[in-house]
Amino acid sequence: MFALIDGNNFYASCERVFQPELRGRPLIVLSNNDGCAIARSDEAKALGVTMGQPLHEIPPRLRRRLAIRSANFTLYGDMSARVGAILQDAVARVEPYSIDESFLDLSPLRDRLEFARALRERVQRWTGIPNCVGIGPTKTLAKLGNHIAKSALRKPGSYPAALGGVADLSALSKGTLTELLAATPVQELWGVGRQWTARLHGIGIRTALELRTAPRERLRQQFGVVLARTQRELAGEPCIALEDVEPDRRQILVSRSFGQRVDDPAAVGAALATFAQRACEKLRRRGLVAAAVGVFAQTDGFQPGLPQHHANRTAPLARPSADIRLILALVSQLQRGLLRKGCAYKRAGVWLFDLARPDALQGDLFTPATLGDPRLMATVDAINRRFGRNTLGLAATGWQPHPDWGMRQQHLSPCYTTCVRDLPRVGC
CATH class of the missing domain: 1.10.150.20 (5' to 3' exonuclease, C-terminal subdomain)
Structure with missing residues (x-):
């Protein structure tokens, strides 16, 4: 016998937990770069706001009645983990299906x-x-x-x-x-x-x-x-089993749309380095290694009057690895000559594929099955978990708090549960 528990209007509900003034108000949460509505409160649905509706297409008279928030996936992910902990404590077998x-x-x-x-x-x-x-x-x-x-x-x-x-x-x-x-x-x-x-x-x-x-x-x-x-x-015949152990990923993709069009190759390179670092963090968290790497960069397809270019490249690693130093070196090689002069890019990404667990790989007498330094990477991950993401990282990412390619988030809420500076203040 199965049950499905689902948070109602989850992103909007997460915003309301720490902002009581939003309760009862029409509320929408926007996608990356504040583009489209990806979550709506019941009040916003009653006003006629549709899922995926671009913000600029919502009539101004209606927009003035809405509370608008940028997507805060750090907050939503932490709230999802809290709900998951309650479920794991309540029943023996739980399959997280989505956030x-x-x-x-x-x-x-x-x-x-x-x-x-x-x-x-x-x-x-x-x-x-x-x-x-x-x-x-x-x-x-x-x-x-x-x-x-x-x-x-x-x-x-x-x-x-x-x-x-x-x-x-x-x-x-x-x-x-x-x-x-x-x-x-x-x-x-x-x-x-x-x-x-x-x-x-x-x-x-x-x-x-x-x-x-x-x-x-x-x-x-x-x-x-x-x-x-x-x-x-x-008809009541169970055909889809409960997967309480998440199956291994076949690939990991990290990509973002930029807050503005970027024509500086160095800025796009910093974005790709950042995405590679994020992808390797996810890779190591799952105990996997990658055998191949791909990168891509795209111009703004919604502006057909501008020069268009959609570039991508892939290459195998010498041996599978989860070491960001080795993967970033390959990303840097793939980026050379990838971008076209005179084009302004709006989106880029890095993906890792041909994933496997290190103990399932076959080595030989003279070389190990994988490359890299697992102990060094484990130390980096431990420091970043304890002191916050980007405490340790790579200079190639640019190390800027607000880079040119960063997302536009004009209505972003604080990270109430994951950042000391953003902890809610309660007056007694």
């Missing part, structure tokens, strides 16, 4: 509904994050239950099966579940995106019930095994 969602294994529990209500209340009381819980015999039905629980909060009485932010689809009768699936558009199902929705509509499948009762073999032939699993899960 604001986690699947739980409720199989050993008898009174699942009461447990879910207590857990939901505990998360909100201890972190300030409002949330909903969906329960079902499969992950797809648990996800659907979560959607129903949220809908019931926004429109009380719309779903009698959902009470107090929790919906247990496993407790519904066969007829009630059938009615619920018949009223659920197919695009509301987990994993059914726009393209599949259009194709399903084309063959007359518009609801979750119609998907569940469609001919299985025909569906598998037309859409493949992924949608076939979704169909079986709608």
Whole structure:
């Protein structure tokens, strides 16, 4: 038996935890460089702000009514970790699915509904994050239950099966579940995106019930095994297991859009060095090494009147490594001659691929399987964890607090939980 717990309007809710004046106000959180709305409070949704809507396209009369915040992923990541710690303490098996969602294994529990209500209340009381819980015999039905629980909060009485932010689809009768699936558009199902929705509509499948009762073999032939699993899960057959151990990544990509167009190769090089450093930190945190490195740089595609250039290069390392010194040396080589004179670049990135665990690699009699100094890198990581990111780093990153290529974040909130200077002050 599965449960899915999901923070409601997570980014907006994180902002409201430490800024009570935002509660009840229409609030949106913007993407990198303050471009588009990536999170909206219920009040902002009621005003008509859509997901992904560019800020400049929101009418001024409406924009004046909004509280606007730049994305503060440091804060959101720390709040997500706090929620995760509560879940890990409550149940034996937890699968973090995204920054604001986690699947739980409720199989050993008898009174699942009461447990879910207590857990939901505990998360909100201890972190300030409002949330909903969906329960079902499969992950797809648990996800659907979560959607129903949220809908019931926004429109009380719309779903009698959902009470107090929790919906247990496993407790519904066969007829009630059938009615619920018949009223659920197919695009509301987990994993059914726009393209599949259009194709399903084309063959007359518009609801979750119609998907569940469609001919299985025909569906598998037309859409493949992924949608076939979704169909079986709608019928109550578990096909997607709980992954309480995160599988190893196949690649790691770190990229950013610049706050302004950059035509200085040295500034782009500093950005690539910074991204390489971040990528190696993530690589070592997962206990992996990379066998190949890639870099790319792109001009502003939204300005077709300007010179355009989309450049990328890849190269293998001599032997797999997680040592930033070796990886940065390769990044520097790849950057030479990469940029075009007269072009102003808006985005760049570094990716590491062909990842593996060092103990799974085959060496030979004369050379080790990997290169680099793991003890030195572990020391650098330990210092940065204790004293803050960038306490130790590389001169190639430019070491500037506000570089030319830095993101535009005009509405950024403090990092209330991860920076001593930003700790909330309480008057007694």
